Amino acid sequence: MNIIVRMPNWIGDLVMAIPVLLDLRKAFPKASITAMCRRPICELLEYEEAIDELFCFEKVSGFVRREEPRNIIGKLQAGKYDVGILLTNSFSSAWWFWQGNVRRRIGFSGHFRSWLLTDRLEKPKKGAEHEVITYKRLLQPLGIPFSHTAPRLIVKKEEIELSKQLLYQRGYQRGKTLIGINPGATYGSAKCWPVERFRTLAQELLKDDVYLVFFGDATTAGLVKEICQGLPKRAMNLAGVTSLRELVCIIKDCALLVTNDSGPMHIAAALGTPLVALFGSTDDRATGPHGQSEAVINKRVNCSPCFKRECPIDFRCMTGISVEEVVEKVRRKVRV
Secondary structure, three states, X not given: OEEEEEOOOOHHHHHHHHHHHHHHHHHOOOOEEEEEEEOOHHHHHOOOOOOOEXXXXXXXXXXXXXXXXXXXXXXXXHXXXXXXXXXXOOHHHHHHHHHOOOOEEEEEOOOOOHHHOOEEEOOOOOOOOOHHHHHHHHHHHHOOOOOOOOOOOOOOHHHHHHHOHHHHOOOOOOOOEEEEEEOOOOOXXXXXXXXHHHHHHHHHHOOOOEEEEEOOOHHHHHHHHHHHOOOOOOEEEOOOOOOHHHHHXXXXXXXXXXXXXXXXXXXXXXXXXXXXXXEOOOOHHHHOOOOOHHHEEEXXXXXXXXXXXXXXXXXXXXXXXXXXXXXXXXXXXXXX
């Protein structure tokens, strides 16, 4: 059997969907399994042993966009896939599978695409269950039962050592406790603990014999620079500097990661890196760090989860989380 899985488009969602690949491999050990994924997040699956092929494509815009579907559909047709599993909910992804002659097309209904699917499932209401479970529902038409399979990410020792050079260049001393801090998040400011609290948190943690490494992408580099301004050299700013693989490797090497609900949070959970995860506008029961529910701080105020990009009132869900309780939780988990 020739199987293709259209992976989600966001880092955290992709990580939560990896158990689908693992369960497929267990159920069909002799099948050829292809993971179809956007660049650059397809790098997360570079060493995944459950797949035979990584089908990477780019999101493009403008005039070039006209060529994108044609190229993708051509590759799908050439693959002669027996089964396609859609972990994305878009119309376009189902259209590509239909045009690509994927014989059996499994996905959630909605978005006017049900007629393009051979096996349609109703997606559970938002927050009804963890996303890891929701993705596994799409294996039911293949007779694969729910499993306890957890997300994972595979990294190589040599790439971890190579990534450490980014830390050594900034003065990190080998063997010292390394705490990661990720103060940004995709989707909007409502998911983010206030900047000034991340700065105060850093100042408190630096009273211990630890090094801090700040993560972020190009869009949050300014925010991280603001937090790190004037802090000792033991606070290292890697925002906008790392590749995705380097980010994974350095998170793997951290004793703990403090983060908002974000892609790096799910990366840490998949790697087994301890977490302190700050939640407000989103629901940790659906998108919390898999296997680390005790890591979550969520005040569960009466207007949360609202899933808004920006708070329209007083941001009580996040301002209710004090620096003191985050510091205490970090120090309980990390013994310096």
